[in-house]
Amino acid sequence: MAKRPPILNRVKALREAHDGMSQAALAKEIGVTRQTVIAIEQGRYSPSLESAFRIARVFGVSLDDVFQWDETAES
Amino acid sequence: MSFHEKSAWIMGLLLSLTGLWYINQVWSRSEALGETIGPNIVLIAVATGMLVFGAIISHIIIAASSPEEANDVEDERDKQVLRRAGNISGYVLGFGIFAGLWHYYFLADGNMLFHIAVASLIASQVAEYALTILFYRRGV
Incomplete structure (x- = not known):
């Protein structure tokens, strides 16, 4: 079984706070498929650095506001 | 999904069925003959035709549904998934070919080597x- 990446994210919360932006709309903005956005939100996939920056730019926040290292997962 | x-599900199922049919044909014909049958282009053509026909029809259906x-x-995740799956499946092919070559080395059955390569x-x-x-x- 693939190990889940030790990275937490607030993509879903930011998307909902962004006028309820749809997953498809976010996917189009950052150039991935809707399934990839779903996988990111569920923590099954860590996006590339470029996509991570694109997500942060869409919401107008810093990278740290979107993605955080999961300290509990490391131990 | x-x-x-969806495509992987369909192709995996189609190829499993086609592969099992092909191997069953080779097995039963070899048993009837009393030795491993040689490469049979008709069998391969029929199996390939079944696979291509099934793939076209099924992909038209899933494409029409969404x-x-x-x-x-393909986005970055698709590429990563396909690259990793392709990488590991290469070991399966390598192992099968390696086994086939050793089988040929000991038994010198070229027909079996062919079938092992196809099965791999x-x-x-x-x-x-x-x-x-x-x-x-x-x-x-």
Whole structure:
């Protein structure tokens, strides 16, 4: 079984706070498929650095506001 | 479920069925003959035709059911999933060919070497589809 990446994210919360932006709309903005956005939100996939920056730019926040290292997962 | 995952399910199923049919044909004909049958181009052509026909029909159906997803290009996650699945399935092919070569070394049965190579190709491709599904579901 693939190990889940030790990275937490607030993509879903930011998307909902962004006028309820749809997953498809976010996917189009950052150039991935809707399934990839779903996988990111569920923590099954860590996006590339470029996509991570694109997500942060869409919401107008810093990278740290979107993605955080999961300290509990490391131990 | 993404178009690529649906495609992997369908192709994995089709190739498994076609592969089993092909291996069963080779097995039963070899038993009837009392020795391993030689490469049979008609059998291979029929199996390939069945696979291509099934793939075209099934892909038309899944594309028609979700046209937007069918037009999606591979993104970074798709590429990662497909690359990793292809990488591991290469070991399956390598192992099968290696086993076939050793079989030939000891028994000098060229016909069997051919069938083992074909079976290894089928097995590695089925493994690639299975791993693609697994990585899409569990993460890369």
